[in-house]
Structures are given as structure tokens and as C-alpha cells.
Amino acid sequence: MRVLYTDPAWAIAGRDRPDPALAWVEREVFGPEVELDLGLYDDGYVTSGDAFLAYAEGADALVVYRCQVTPELLAVVKPSCRVIARSGVGLDNLNIPSLVEWGVYGFHVPDYCGDEVTTHTAALLLALERGVCVQDRLVKSRQWGIHAGGVPRRVAERSVGIVGFGRIGRASARKLQPFYDRVHAYDPYVAADVMAGHGVRHAGSLHDLLATVDAVVLHAELTDETDHLIDERALAAVKPGCLLVNTARGRLVDPGAVRGALDDGRLAGFASDVFSPEDPNRSAVTRELLTRDNVIVSSHRAFLSEESELSLRRRVAAGVRTVLVEDVPPIDGRVA
Known part of the structure; x- marks a missing residue:
């Protein structure tokens, strides 16, 4: 055989x-x-x-x-x-x-790979929150400065939302709860009772979640329904200053819409392990995102x-x- x-x-x-x-x-x-x-x-x-x-x-x-x-x-x-x-x-x-x-x-x-993906998700999100990558680059280029790259916010007074509350979404909630004051989730196929059992607040719609939380992490499966789930219309609802992290599938996110939301300040930062095409250098839109201080990327290795x-x-x-x-x-x- x-x-x-x-x-x-x-x-x-x-x-x-x-x-x-x-x-x-x-x-x-x-x-x-x-x-x-x-x-x-x-x-x-x-x-x-x-x-x-x-x-x-x-x-x-x-x-x-x-x-x-x-x-x-x-x-x-x-x-x-x-x-x-x-x-x-x-x-x-x-x-x-x-x-x-x-x-x-x-x-x-x-x-x-639930442990690996959720750890990677938390690492990307916290690196955005604390400006770690910007500080790393500045200090290594002889631009030492405590306030360089901006002043972070206090995470313990903020909320985070999870899109997709399956195995990985639930494990991510557990890892993020010690850092954030409140964890919310949106998943049309998971009952509010299940979320409550994990200490997570249920969002009735994607719009409600995005309008409420200070940071969003994506753990949804890619289907016809979720292709470009995070598009211009969805990002119009985000709370100003929100952070967005994608460790699920590249096509969940419209990169042009992310660029627009970063430009007008609706998004304060974006981190992603996944893109479509897979190497973001192969697309003009995603390649432009790589030049920004408030964007952090990795090479589809959250599972590893x-x-x-x-x-x-x-x-x-x-x-x-x-x-x-x-x-x-x-x-x-x-x-x-």
C-alpha cells in the first residue's frame, strides 16, 4: 500500500x-x-x-x-x-x-496544538499591548528611550474578545483571563451557557463584540461563511484603539480593510501569524502592512x-x- x-x-x-x-x-x-x-x-x-x-x-x-x-x-x-x-x-x-x-x-x-496556538496568540497580543517589538527595534538601533514607541495602556482594566469559541478559543480564554479584566466571545454555534461555564461573556453578534472590547483575537474556522469575516464593514464597528490578532486563517481578514482601520485609528495595532497569500511579502497590500510599527507578524508557526x-x-x-x-x-x- x-x-x-x-x-x-x-x-x-x-x-x-x-x-x-x-x-x-x-x-x-x-x-x-x-x-x-x-x-x-x-x-x-x-x-x-x-x-x-x-x-x-x-x-x-x-x-x-x-x-x-x-x-x-x-x-x-x-x-x-x-x-x-x-x-x-x-x-x-x-x-x-x-x-x-x-x-x-x-x-x-x-x-x-491548542497550547502552542493559544500561547502564540497571547504572545502577539501582549507584544502589541506593551510595544515590545517597537522597543526592541529602537533600542537595538541605538534609540533608547522609555517613552519611545508610545505609552501602553493598563491591560488589567481592559477587555478582550474571542471570535470562535471552539477548542482553541476556549483555551485562549483561559490564558487571557489572568491579564484582562473581562473576556467576551462571539460564536453563533456555541450557546451562551457554554461561554458562561468558562467565565466568558457572550456576545450576540460580531458587531456587538467588536463595538465592546479593547482587543480581538481570531480563532474561527475558515468556511464560506467566515471568508473575509473581518472586512471594512466589520471594522467600522470596532471600538477606537482596538487591537486585532489573527492566528487562525489568513482569509478571515481583509488586509485592505485592516490597512484602512489602522490609517484612521480605529485599530491601534494588528498582529498576524497567517496571511493569504501565505507569505505577506507576495502581496502589495500586506507587504505595506509589514512596514508599520504597530503591525507584528510571524511565519504561520503558531502551531509549532x-x-x-x-x-x-x-x-x-x-x-x-x-x-x-x-x-x-x-x-x-x-x-x-
């Missing part, structure tokens, strides 16, 4: 091409029954086009990272492929409707730790093996 990992970032780890020696976790889980394929590589992973489709043909399982599961891909792998795993939390590139149509199992691992990466790899491999070897459906990576 052949398991094709289309674009495993861990298989490169600073090298110029995938290194099979790095796949020890997967070999440990799969055993000798499975042939492990680390993808088509040509100065970067090839995850689309005719060459990729021909390469994927005959795979019994796919593990995708950034690779998009398209109807064309499913058409060439369906005769043999029984399961497609998303190596990560999000579902946006799994193409669930097409998986259902073609009768292929699909799963992700929604809970492997040695422990989380190994756990994800082991659970993905175990889920795929469950289907191929044991003929049992996977359950969101909760198999190890």
Missing part, C-alpha cells in the same frame, strides 16, 4: 529536498506494510498540474498539508485511494463536499513545537493506518 505525503514540511527541515531519514515516526507507525512516498519535489513541492496528478495516481492514501484536494486530484486517485488526511487543524483545503461525492474518507487533527509536530505526525499516520490496515473509519485524528 502506498501512502503519498504531498507536501510534508517536516521532511525538508532546512534541507534542499525531502529526506527519507526524517520519516522515522511514520515508518514506526505504518510498519513494513506501507510504502511511504514523500511527494513530488522540484525546487519545492509540486502539488498541482498534470505532472502532480500523474504522480499521485495509484496512491492508497494521501496526506496533504497545503495541497488543495481538487475534483481533478480525486478523479485520478479514487480507484485506489481510500483516505485523505489533512496534516493540521483546518478543513479548508480538504474539500469535504468532493470527498463525500467520491466516497473517500477524510480527517484532520483539530486538537494537537517539537511536541506538537511529532504528535501530529504520529496521529495522522495512525489515522491513515486505521483505514488501510484495520479497515476502520478515522475520527478526526483521535486514534492515538
Whole structure:
């Protein structure tokens, strides 16, 4: 049985091409029954086009990272492929409707990096609050000054809002509660009673949340409903001086709207681990955001730790093996 990992970032780890020696976790889980394929590589992973489709043909399982599961891909792998795993939390590139149509199992691992993402969220937000990155740059460039970069506000007298109150949103609330006076949340699919049980105040709408809180963190899933959820209309409602942090998905936020809100002072700062396109230097709008002192960015690594990466790899491999070897459906990576 052949398991094709289309674009495993861990298989490169600073090298110029995938290194099979790095796949020890997967070999440990799969055993000798499975042939492990680390993808088509040509100065970067090839995850689309005719060459990729021909390469994927005959795979019994796919593990995708950034690779998009398209109807064309499913058409060439369906005769043999029984399961497609998303190596990560999000579902946006799994193409669930097409998986259902073609009768292929699909799963992700929604809970492997909650500690890492929420810690990263708090780090970005508090760095904005305290002007840490501005001070770091100024002092290192011989511009030492206590008041340089502005005077921070007292966080203990402020409120923070969370958009998306699933696993990560709830863990984020727990980590932010010691810093902020009040934590609010908006999630149309979570009852107010659940939020109350976590010591969080329920917001009846996104508008109500944005108009109320002093800082907002995004933990929503990317769907058709949430694509550009934070747009010009949404940001028109924000409380002046609000901070915005995105560690979820780049397309939750319209970067042009963020730029406008920063320009007119509705937003006092923006921090993001995620963009669309993924490297913000590849877009004129997001590249301009990078020049601003009140913008902090990182390279889509909020999920990352040695422990989380190994756990994800082991659970993905175990889920795929469950289907191929044991003929049992996977359950969101909760198999190890």
C-alpha cells in the first residue's frame, strides 16, 4: 500500500529536498506494510498540474498539508485511494463536499496544538499591548528611550474578545483571563451557557463584540461563511484603539480593510501569524502592512513545537493506518 505525503514540511527541515531519514515516526507507525512516498519535489513541492496528478495516481492514501484536494486530484486517485488526511487543524483545503461525492474518507487533527496556538496568540497580543517589538527595534538601533514607541495602556482594566469559541478559543480564554479584566466571545454555534461555564461573556453578534472590547483575537474556522469575516464593514464597528490578532486563517481578514482601520485609528495595532497569500511579502497590500510599527507578524508557526509536530505526525499516520490496515473509519485524528 502506498501512502503519498504531498507536501510534508517536516521532511525538508532546512534541507534542499525531502529526506527519507526524517520519516522515522511514520515508518514506526505504518510498519513494513506501507510504502511511504514523500511527494513530488522540484525546487519545492509540486502539488498541482498534470505532472502532480500523474504522480499521485495509484496512491492508497494521501496526506496533504497545503495541497488543495481538487475534483481533478480525486478523479485520478479514487480507484485506489481510500483516505485523505489533512496534516493540521483546518478543513479548508480538504474539500469535504468532493470527498463525500467520491466516497473517500477524510480527517484532520483539530486538537494537537491548542497550547502552542493559544500561547502564540497571547504572545502577539501582549507584544502589541506593551510595544515590545517597537522597543526592541529602537533600542537595538541605538534609540533608547522609555517613552519611545508610545505609552501602553493598563491591560488589567481592559477587555478582550474571542471570535470562535471552539477548542482553541476556549483555551485562549483561559490564558487571557489572568491579564484582562473581562473576556467576551462571539460564536453563533456555541450557546451562551457554554461561554458562561468558562467565565466568558457572550456576545450576540460580531458587531456587538467588536463595538465592546479593547482587543480581538481570531480563532474561527475558515468556511464560506467566515471568508473575509473581518472586512471594512466589520471594522467600522470596532471600538477606537482596538487591537486585532489573527492566528487562525489568513482569509478571515481583509488586509485592505485592516490597512484602512489602522490609517484612521480605529485599530491601534494588528498582529498576524497567517496571511493569504501565505507569505505577506507576495502581496502589495500586506507587504505595506509589514512596514508599520504597530503591525507584528510571524511565519504561520503558531502551531509549532517539537511536541506538537511529532504528535501530529504520529496521529495522522495512525489515522491513515486505521483505514488501510484495520479497515476502520478515522475520527478526526483521535486514534492515538
